Amino acid sequence: MWSLLTSKHSWIDSLWWVAFLRPDGQAVGMKPTSGVVLVTGGSRGIGAATCVLAGRDGYAVGVNYRKDASAAKQVVVQIEAAGGQAIAIQGDVSEESDVRRVFDTMQEAFGPLTALVNNAGILGRQARVADIDVARLRRVLETNVVGAFLCAREAVRRMSNHRGGVGGAIVNVSSRAAVLGSPGEYVDYAMSKGALDTLTVGLAKEVAADGIRVNAVRPGIIDTAIHASGGEPGRVARLGPSVPLGRAGTPEEVAEATLWLLSQASSFVTGTFIDVSGGR
Ligand SMILES: NC(=O)c1ccc[n+]([C@@H]2O[C@H](COP(=O)([O-])OP(=O)(O)OC[C@H]3O[C@@H](n4cnc5c(N)ncnc54)[C@H](OP(=O)(O)O)[C@@H]3O)[C@@H](O)[C@H]2O)c1
Numbered sequence: 001m002w003s004l005l006t007s008k009h010s011w012i013d014s015l016w017w018v019a020f021l022r023p024d025g026q027a028v029g030m031k032p033t034s035g036v037v038l039v040t041g042g043s044r045g046i047g048a049a050t051c052v053l054a055g056r057d058g059y060a061v062g063v064n065y066r067k068d069a070s071a072a073k074q075v076v077v078q079i080e081a082a083g084g085q086a087i088a089i090q091g092d093v094s095e096e097s098d099v100r101r102v103f104d105t106m107q108e109a110f111g112p113l114t115a116l117v118n119n120a121g122i123l124g125r126q127a128r129v130a131d132i133d134v135a136r137l138r139r140v141l142e143t144n145v146v147g148a149f150l151c152a153r154e155a156v157r158r159m160s161n162h163r164g165g166v167g168g169a170i171v172n173v174s175s176r177a178a179v180l181g182s183p184g185e186y187v188d189y190a191m192s193k194g195a196l197d198t199l200t201v202g203l204a205k206e207v208a209a210d211g212i213r214v215n216a217v218r219p220g221i222i223d224t225a226i227h228a229s230g231g232e233p234g235r236v237a238r239l240g241p242s243v244p245l246g247r248a249g250t251p252e253e254v255a256e257a258t259l260w261l262l263s264q265a266s267s268f269v270t271g272t273f274i275d276v277s278g279g280r
Helices: 044-058 069-081 098-111 136-159 185-211 233-244 251-264
Strands: 005-007 018-020 029-032 034-041 058-063 086-091 115-118 169-173 212-219 273-276
Touching: 018 086, 029 058, 034 044, 044 069, 044 086, 044 115, 044 251, 058 069, 058 098, 069 086, 069 233, 098 136, 115 136, 115 251, 136 169, 136 185, 136 212, 169 185, 169 251, 185 212, 212 251, 251 273
Parallel strands: 034 058, 034 115, 058 086, 115 169, 169 212, 212 273
Antiparallel strands: 005 018, 018 029
16 A cells, blocks of 8 residues: 655645655655546546646546546556656446545555546437437436536545545536536536536535535537537537637637646635636
């Protein structure tokens, strides 16, 4: 089992100097770090960009994925090539036992968690509410709501300074759909992001005194593969020009907002939202 030494008592105190003690007692890996972050659904799209920028900013990064191991491995390789530390961890966020194992793996690899990005999310094929079946509704809610809740709960259990943790920050990756409703496309998905927004507000108030901040980003139309999974690979090209800023966003533009919300630059910000949507 790896153990962890830090020169500061609290993550809130800004940068850590971290040394991992190997089982033989030798210190390795002494370097300044911004903390330890788990990004759910980190293998592609917005999650992958968040992992890469977190590595750039000095976090030790957990790249969670559900099924695409080689995509997650590529993200790890990219972070390591830039001098950062990362591991890929398989786990379905909607499965309670998987969530516990993913967090345990993070702890063993990097020591106490200081940040969670609740990014994993899915949507079904474009359909009107009248045509959405209950199996698909349950799938969407299981990943986007139950999964995010389980990960947030696990993070709070480990980060709360009333439970021996060092405090930290959670960023939920919601969507402008929570506000716009996605009529004719995926109201079930939009509804799930509405639930995530409520989790953000309620949890932020509940755990503020535990040394944990909770915020969310609400991306608009971002150029990733999620649109193809909704049945329209060309959705970004179709809708991009209608965005007030005249284009779709990039995963990196969302990741920059997330990294700011995780960082000490946003130390007095909790329970709120950044719309990364080009004005949409
Ligand atoms: N792209 C947009 O326009 C947009 C707009 C607003 C909000 N968002 C939100 O941003 C987040 C990321 O979206 P994206 O566009 O980057 O999606 P994406 O390219 O489809 O990537 C989704 C990621 O989530 C992972 N994932 C899916 N289900 C999972 C589960 N049950 N457990 C663990 N990981 C799981 C996938 O891993 P595997 O491939 O291994 O399954 C993948 O890494 C989502 O929450 C989405 O709702 C996206």
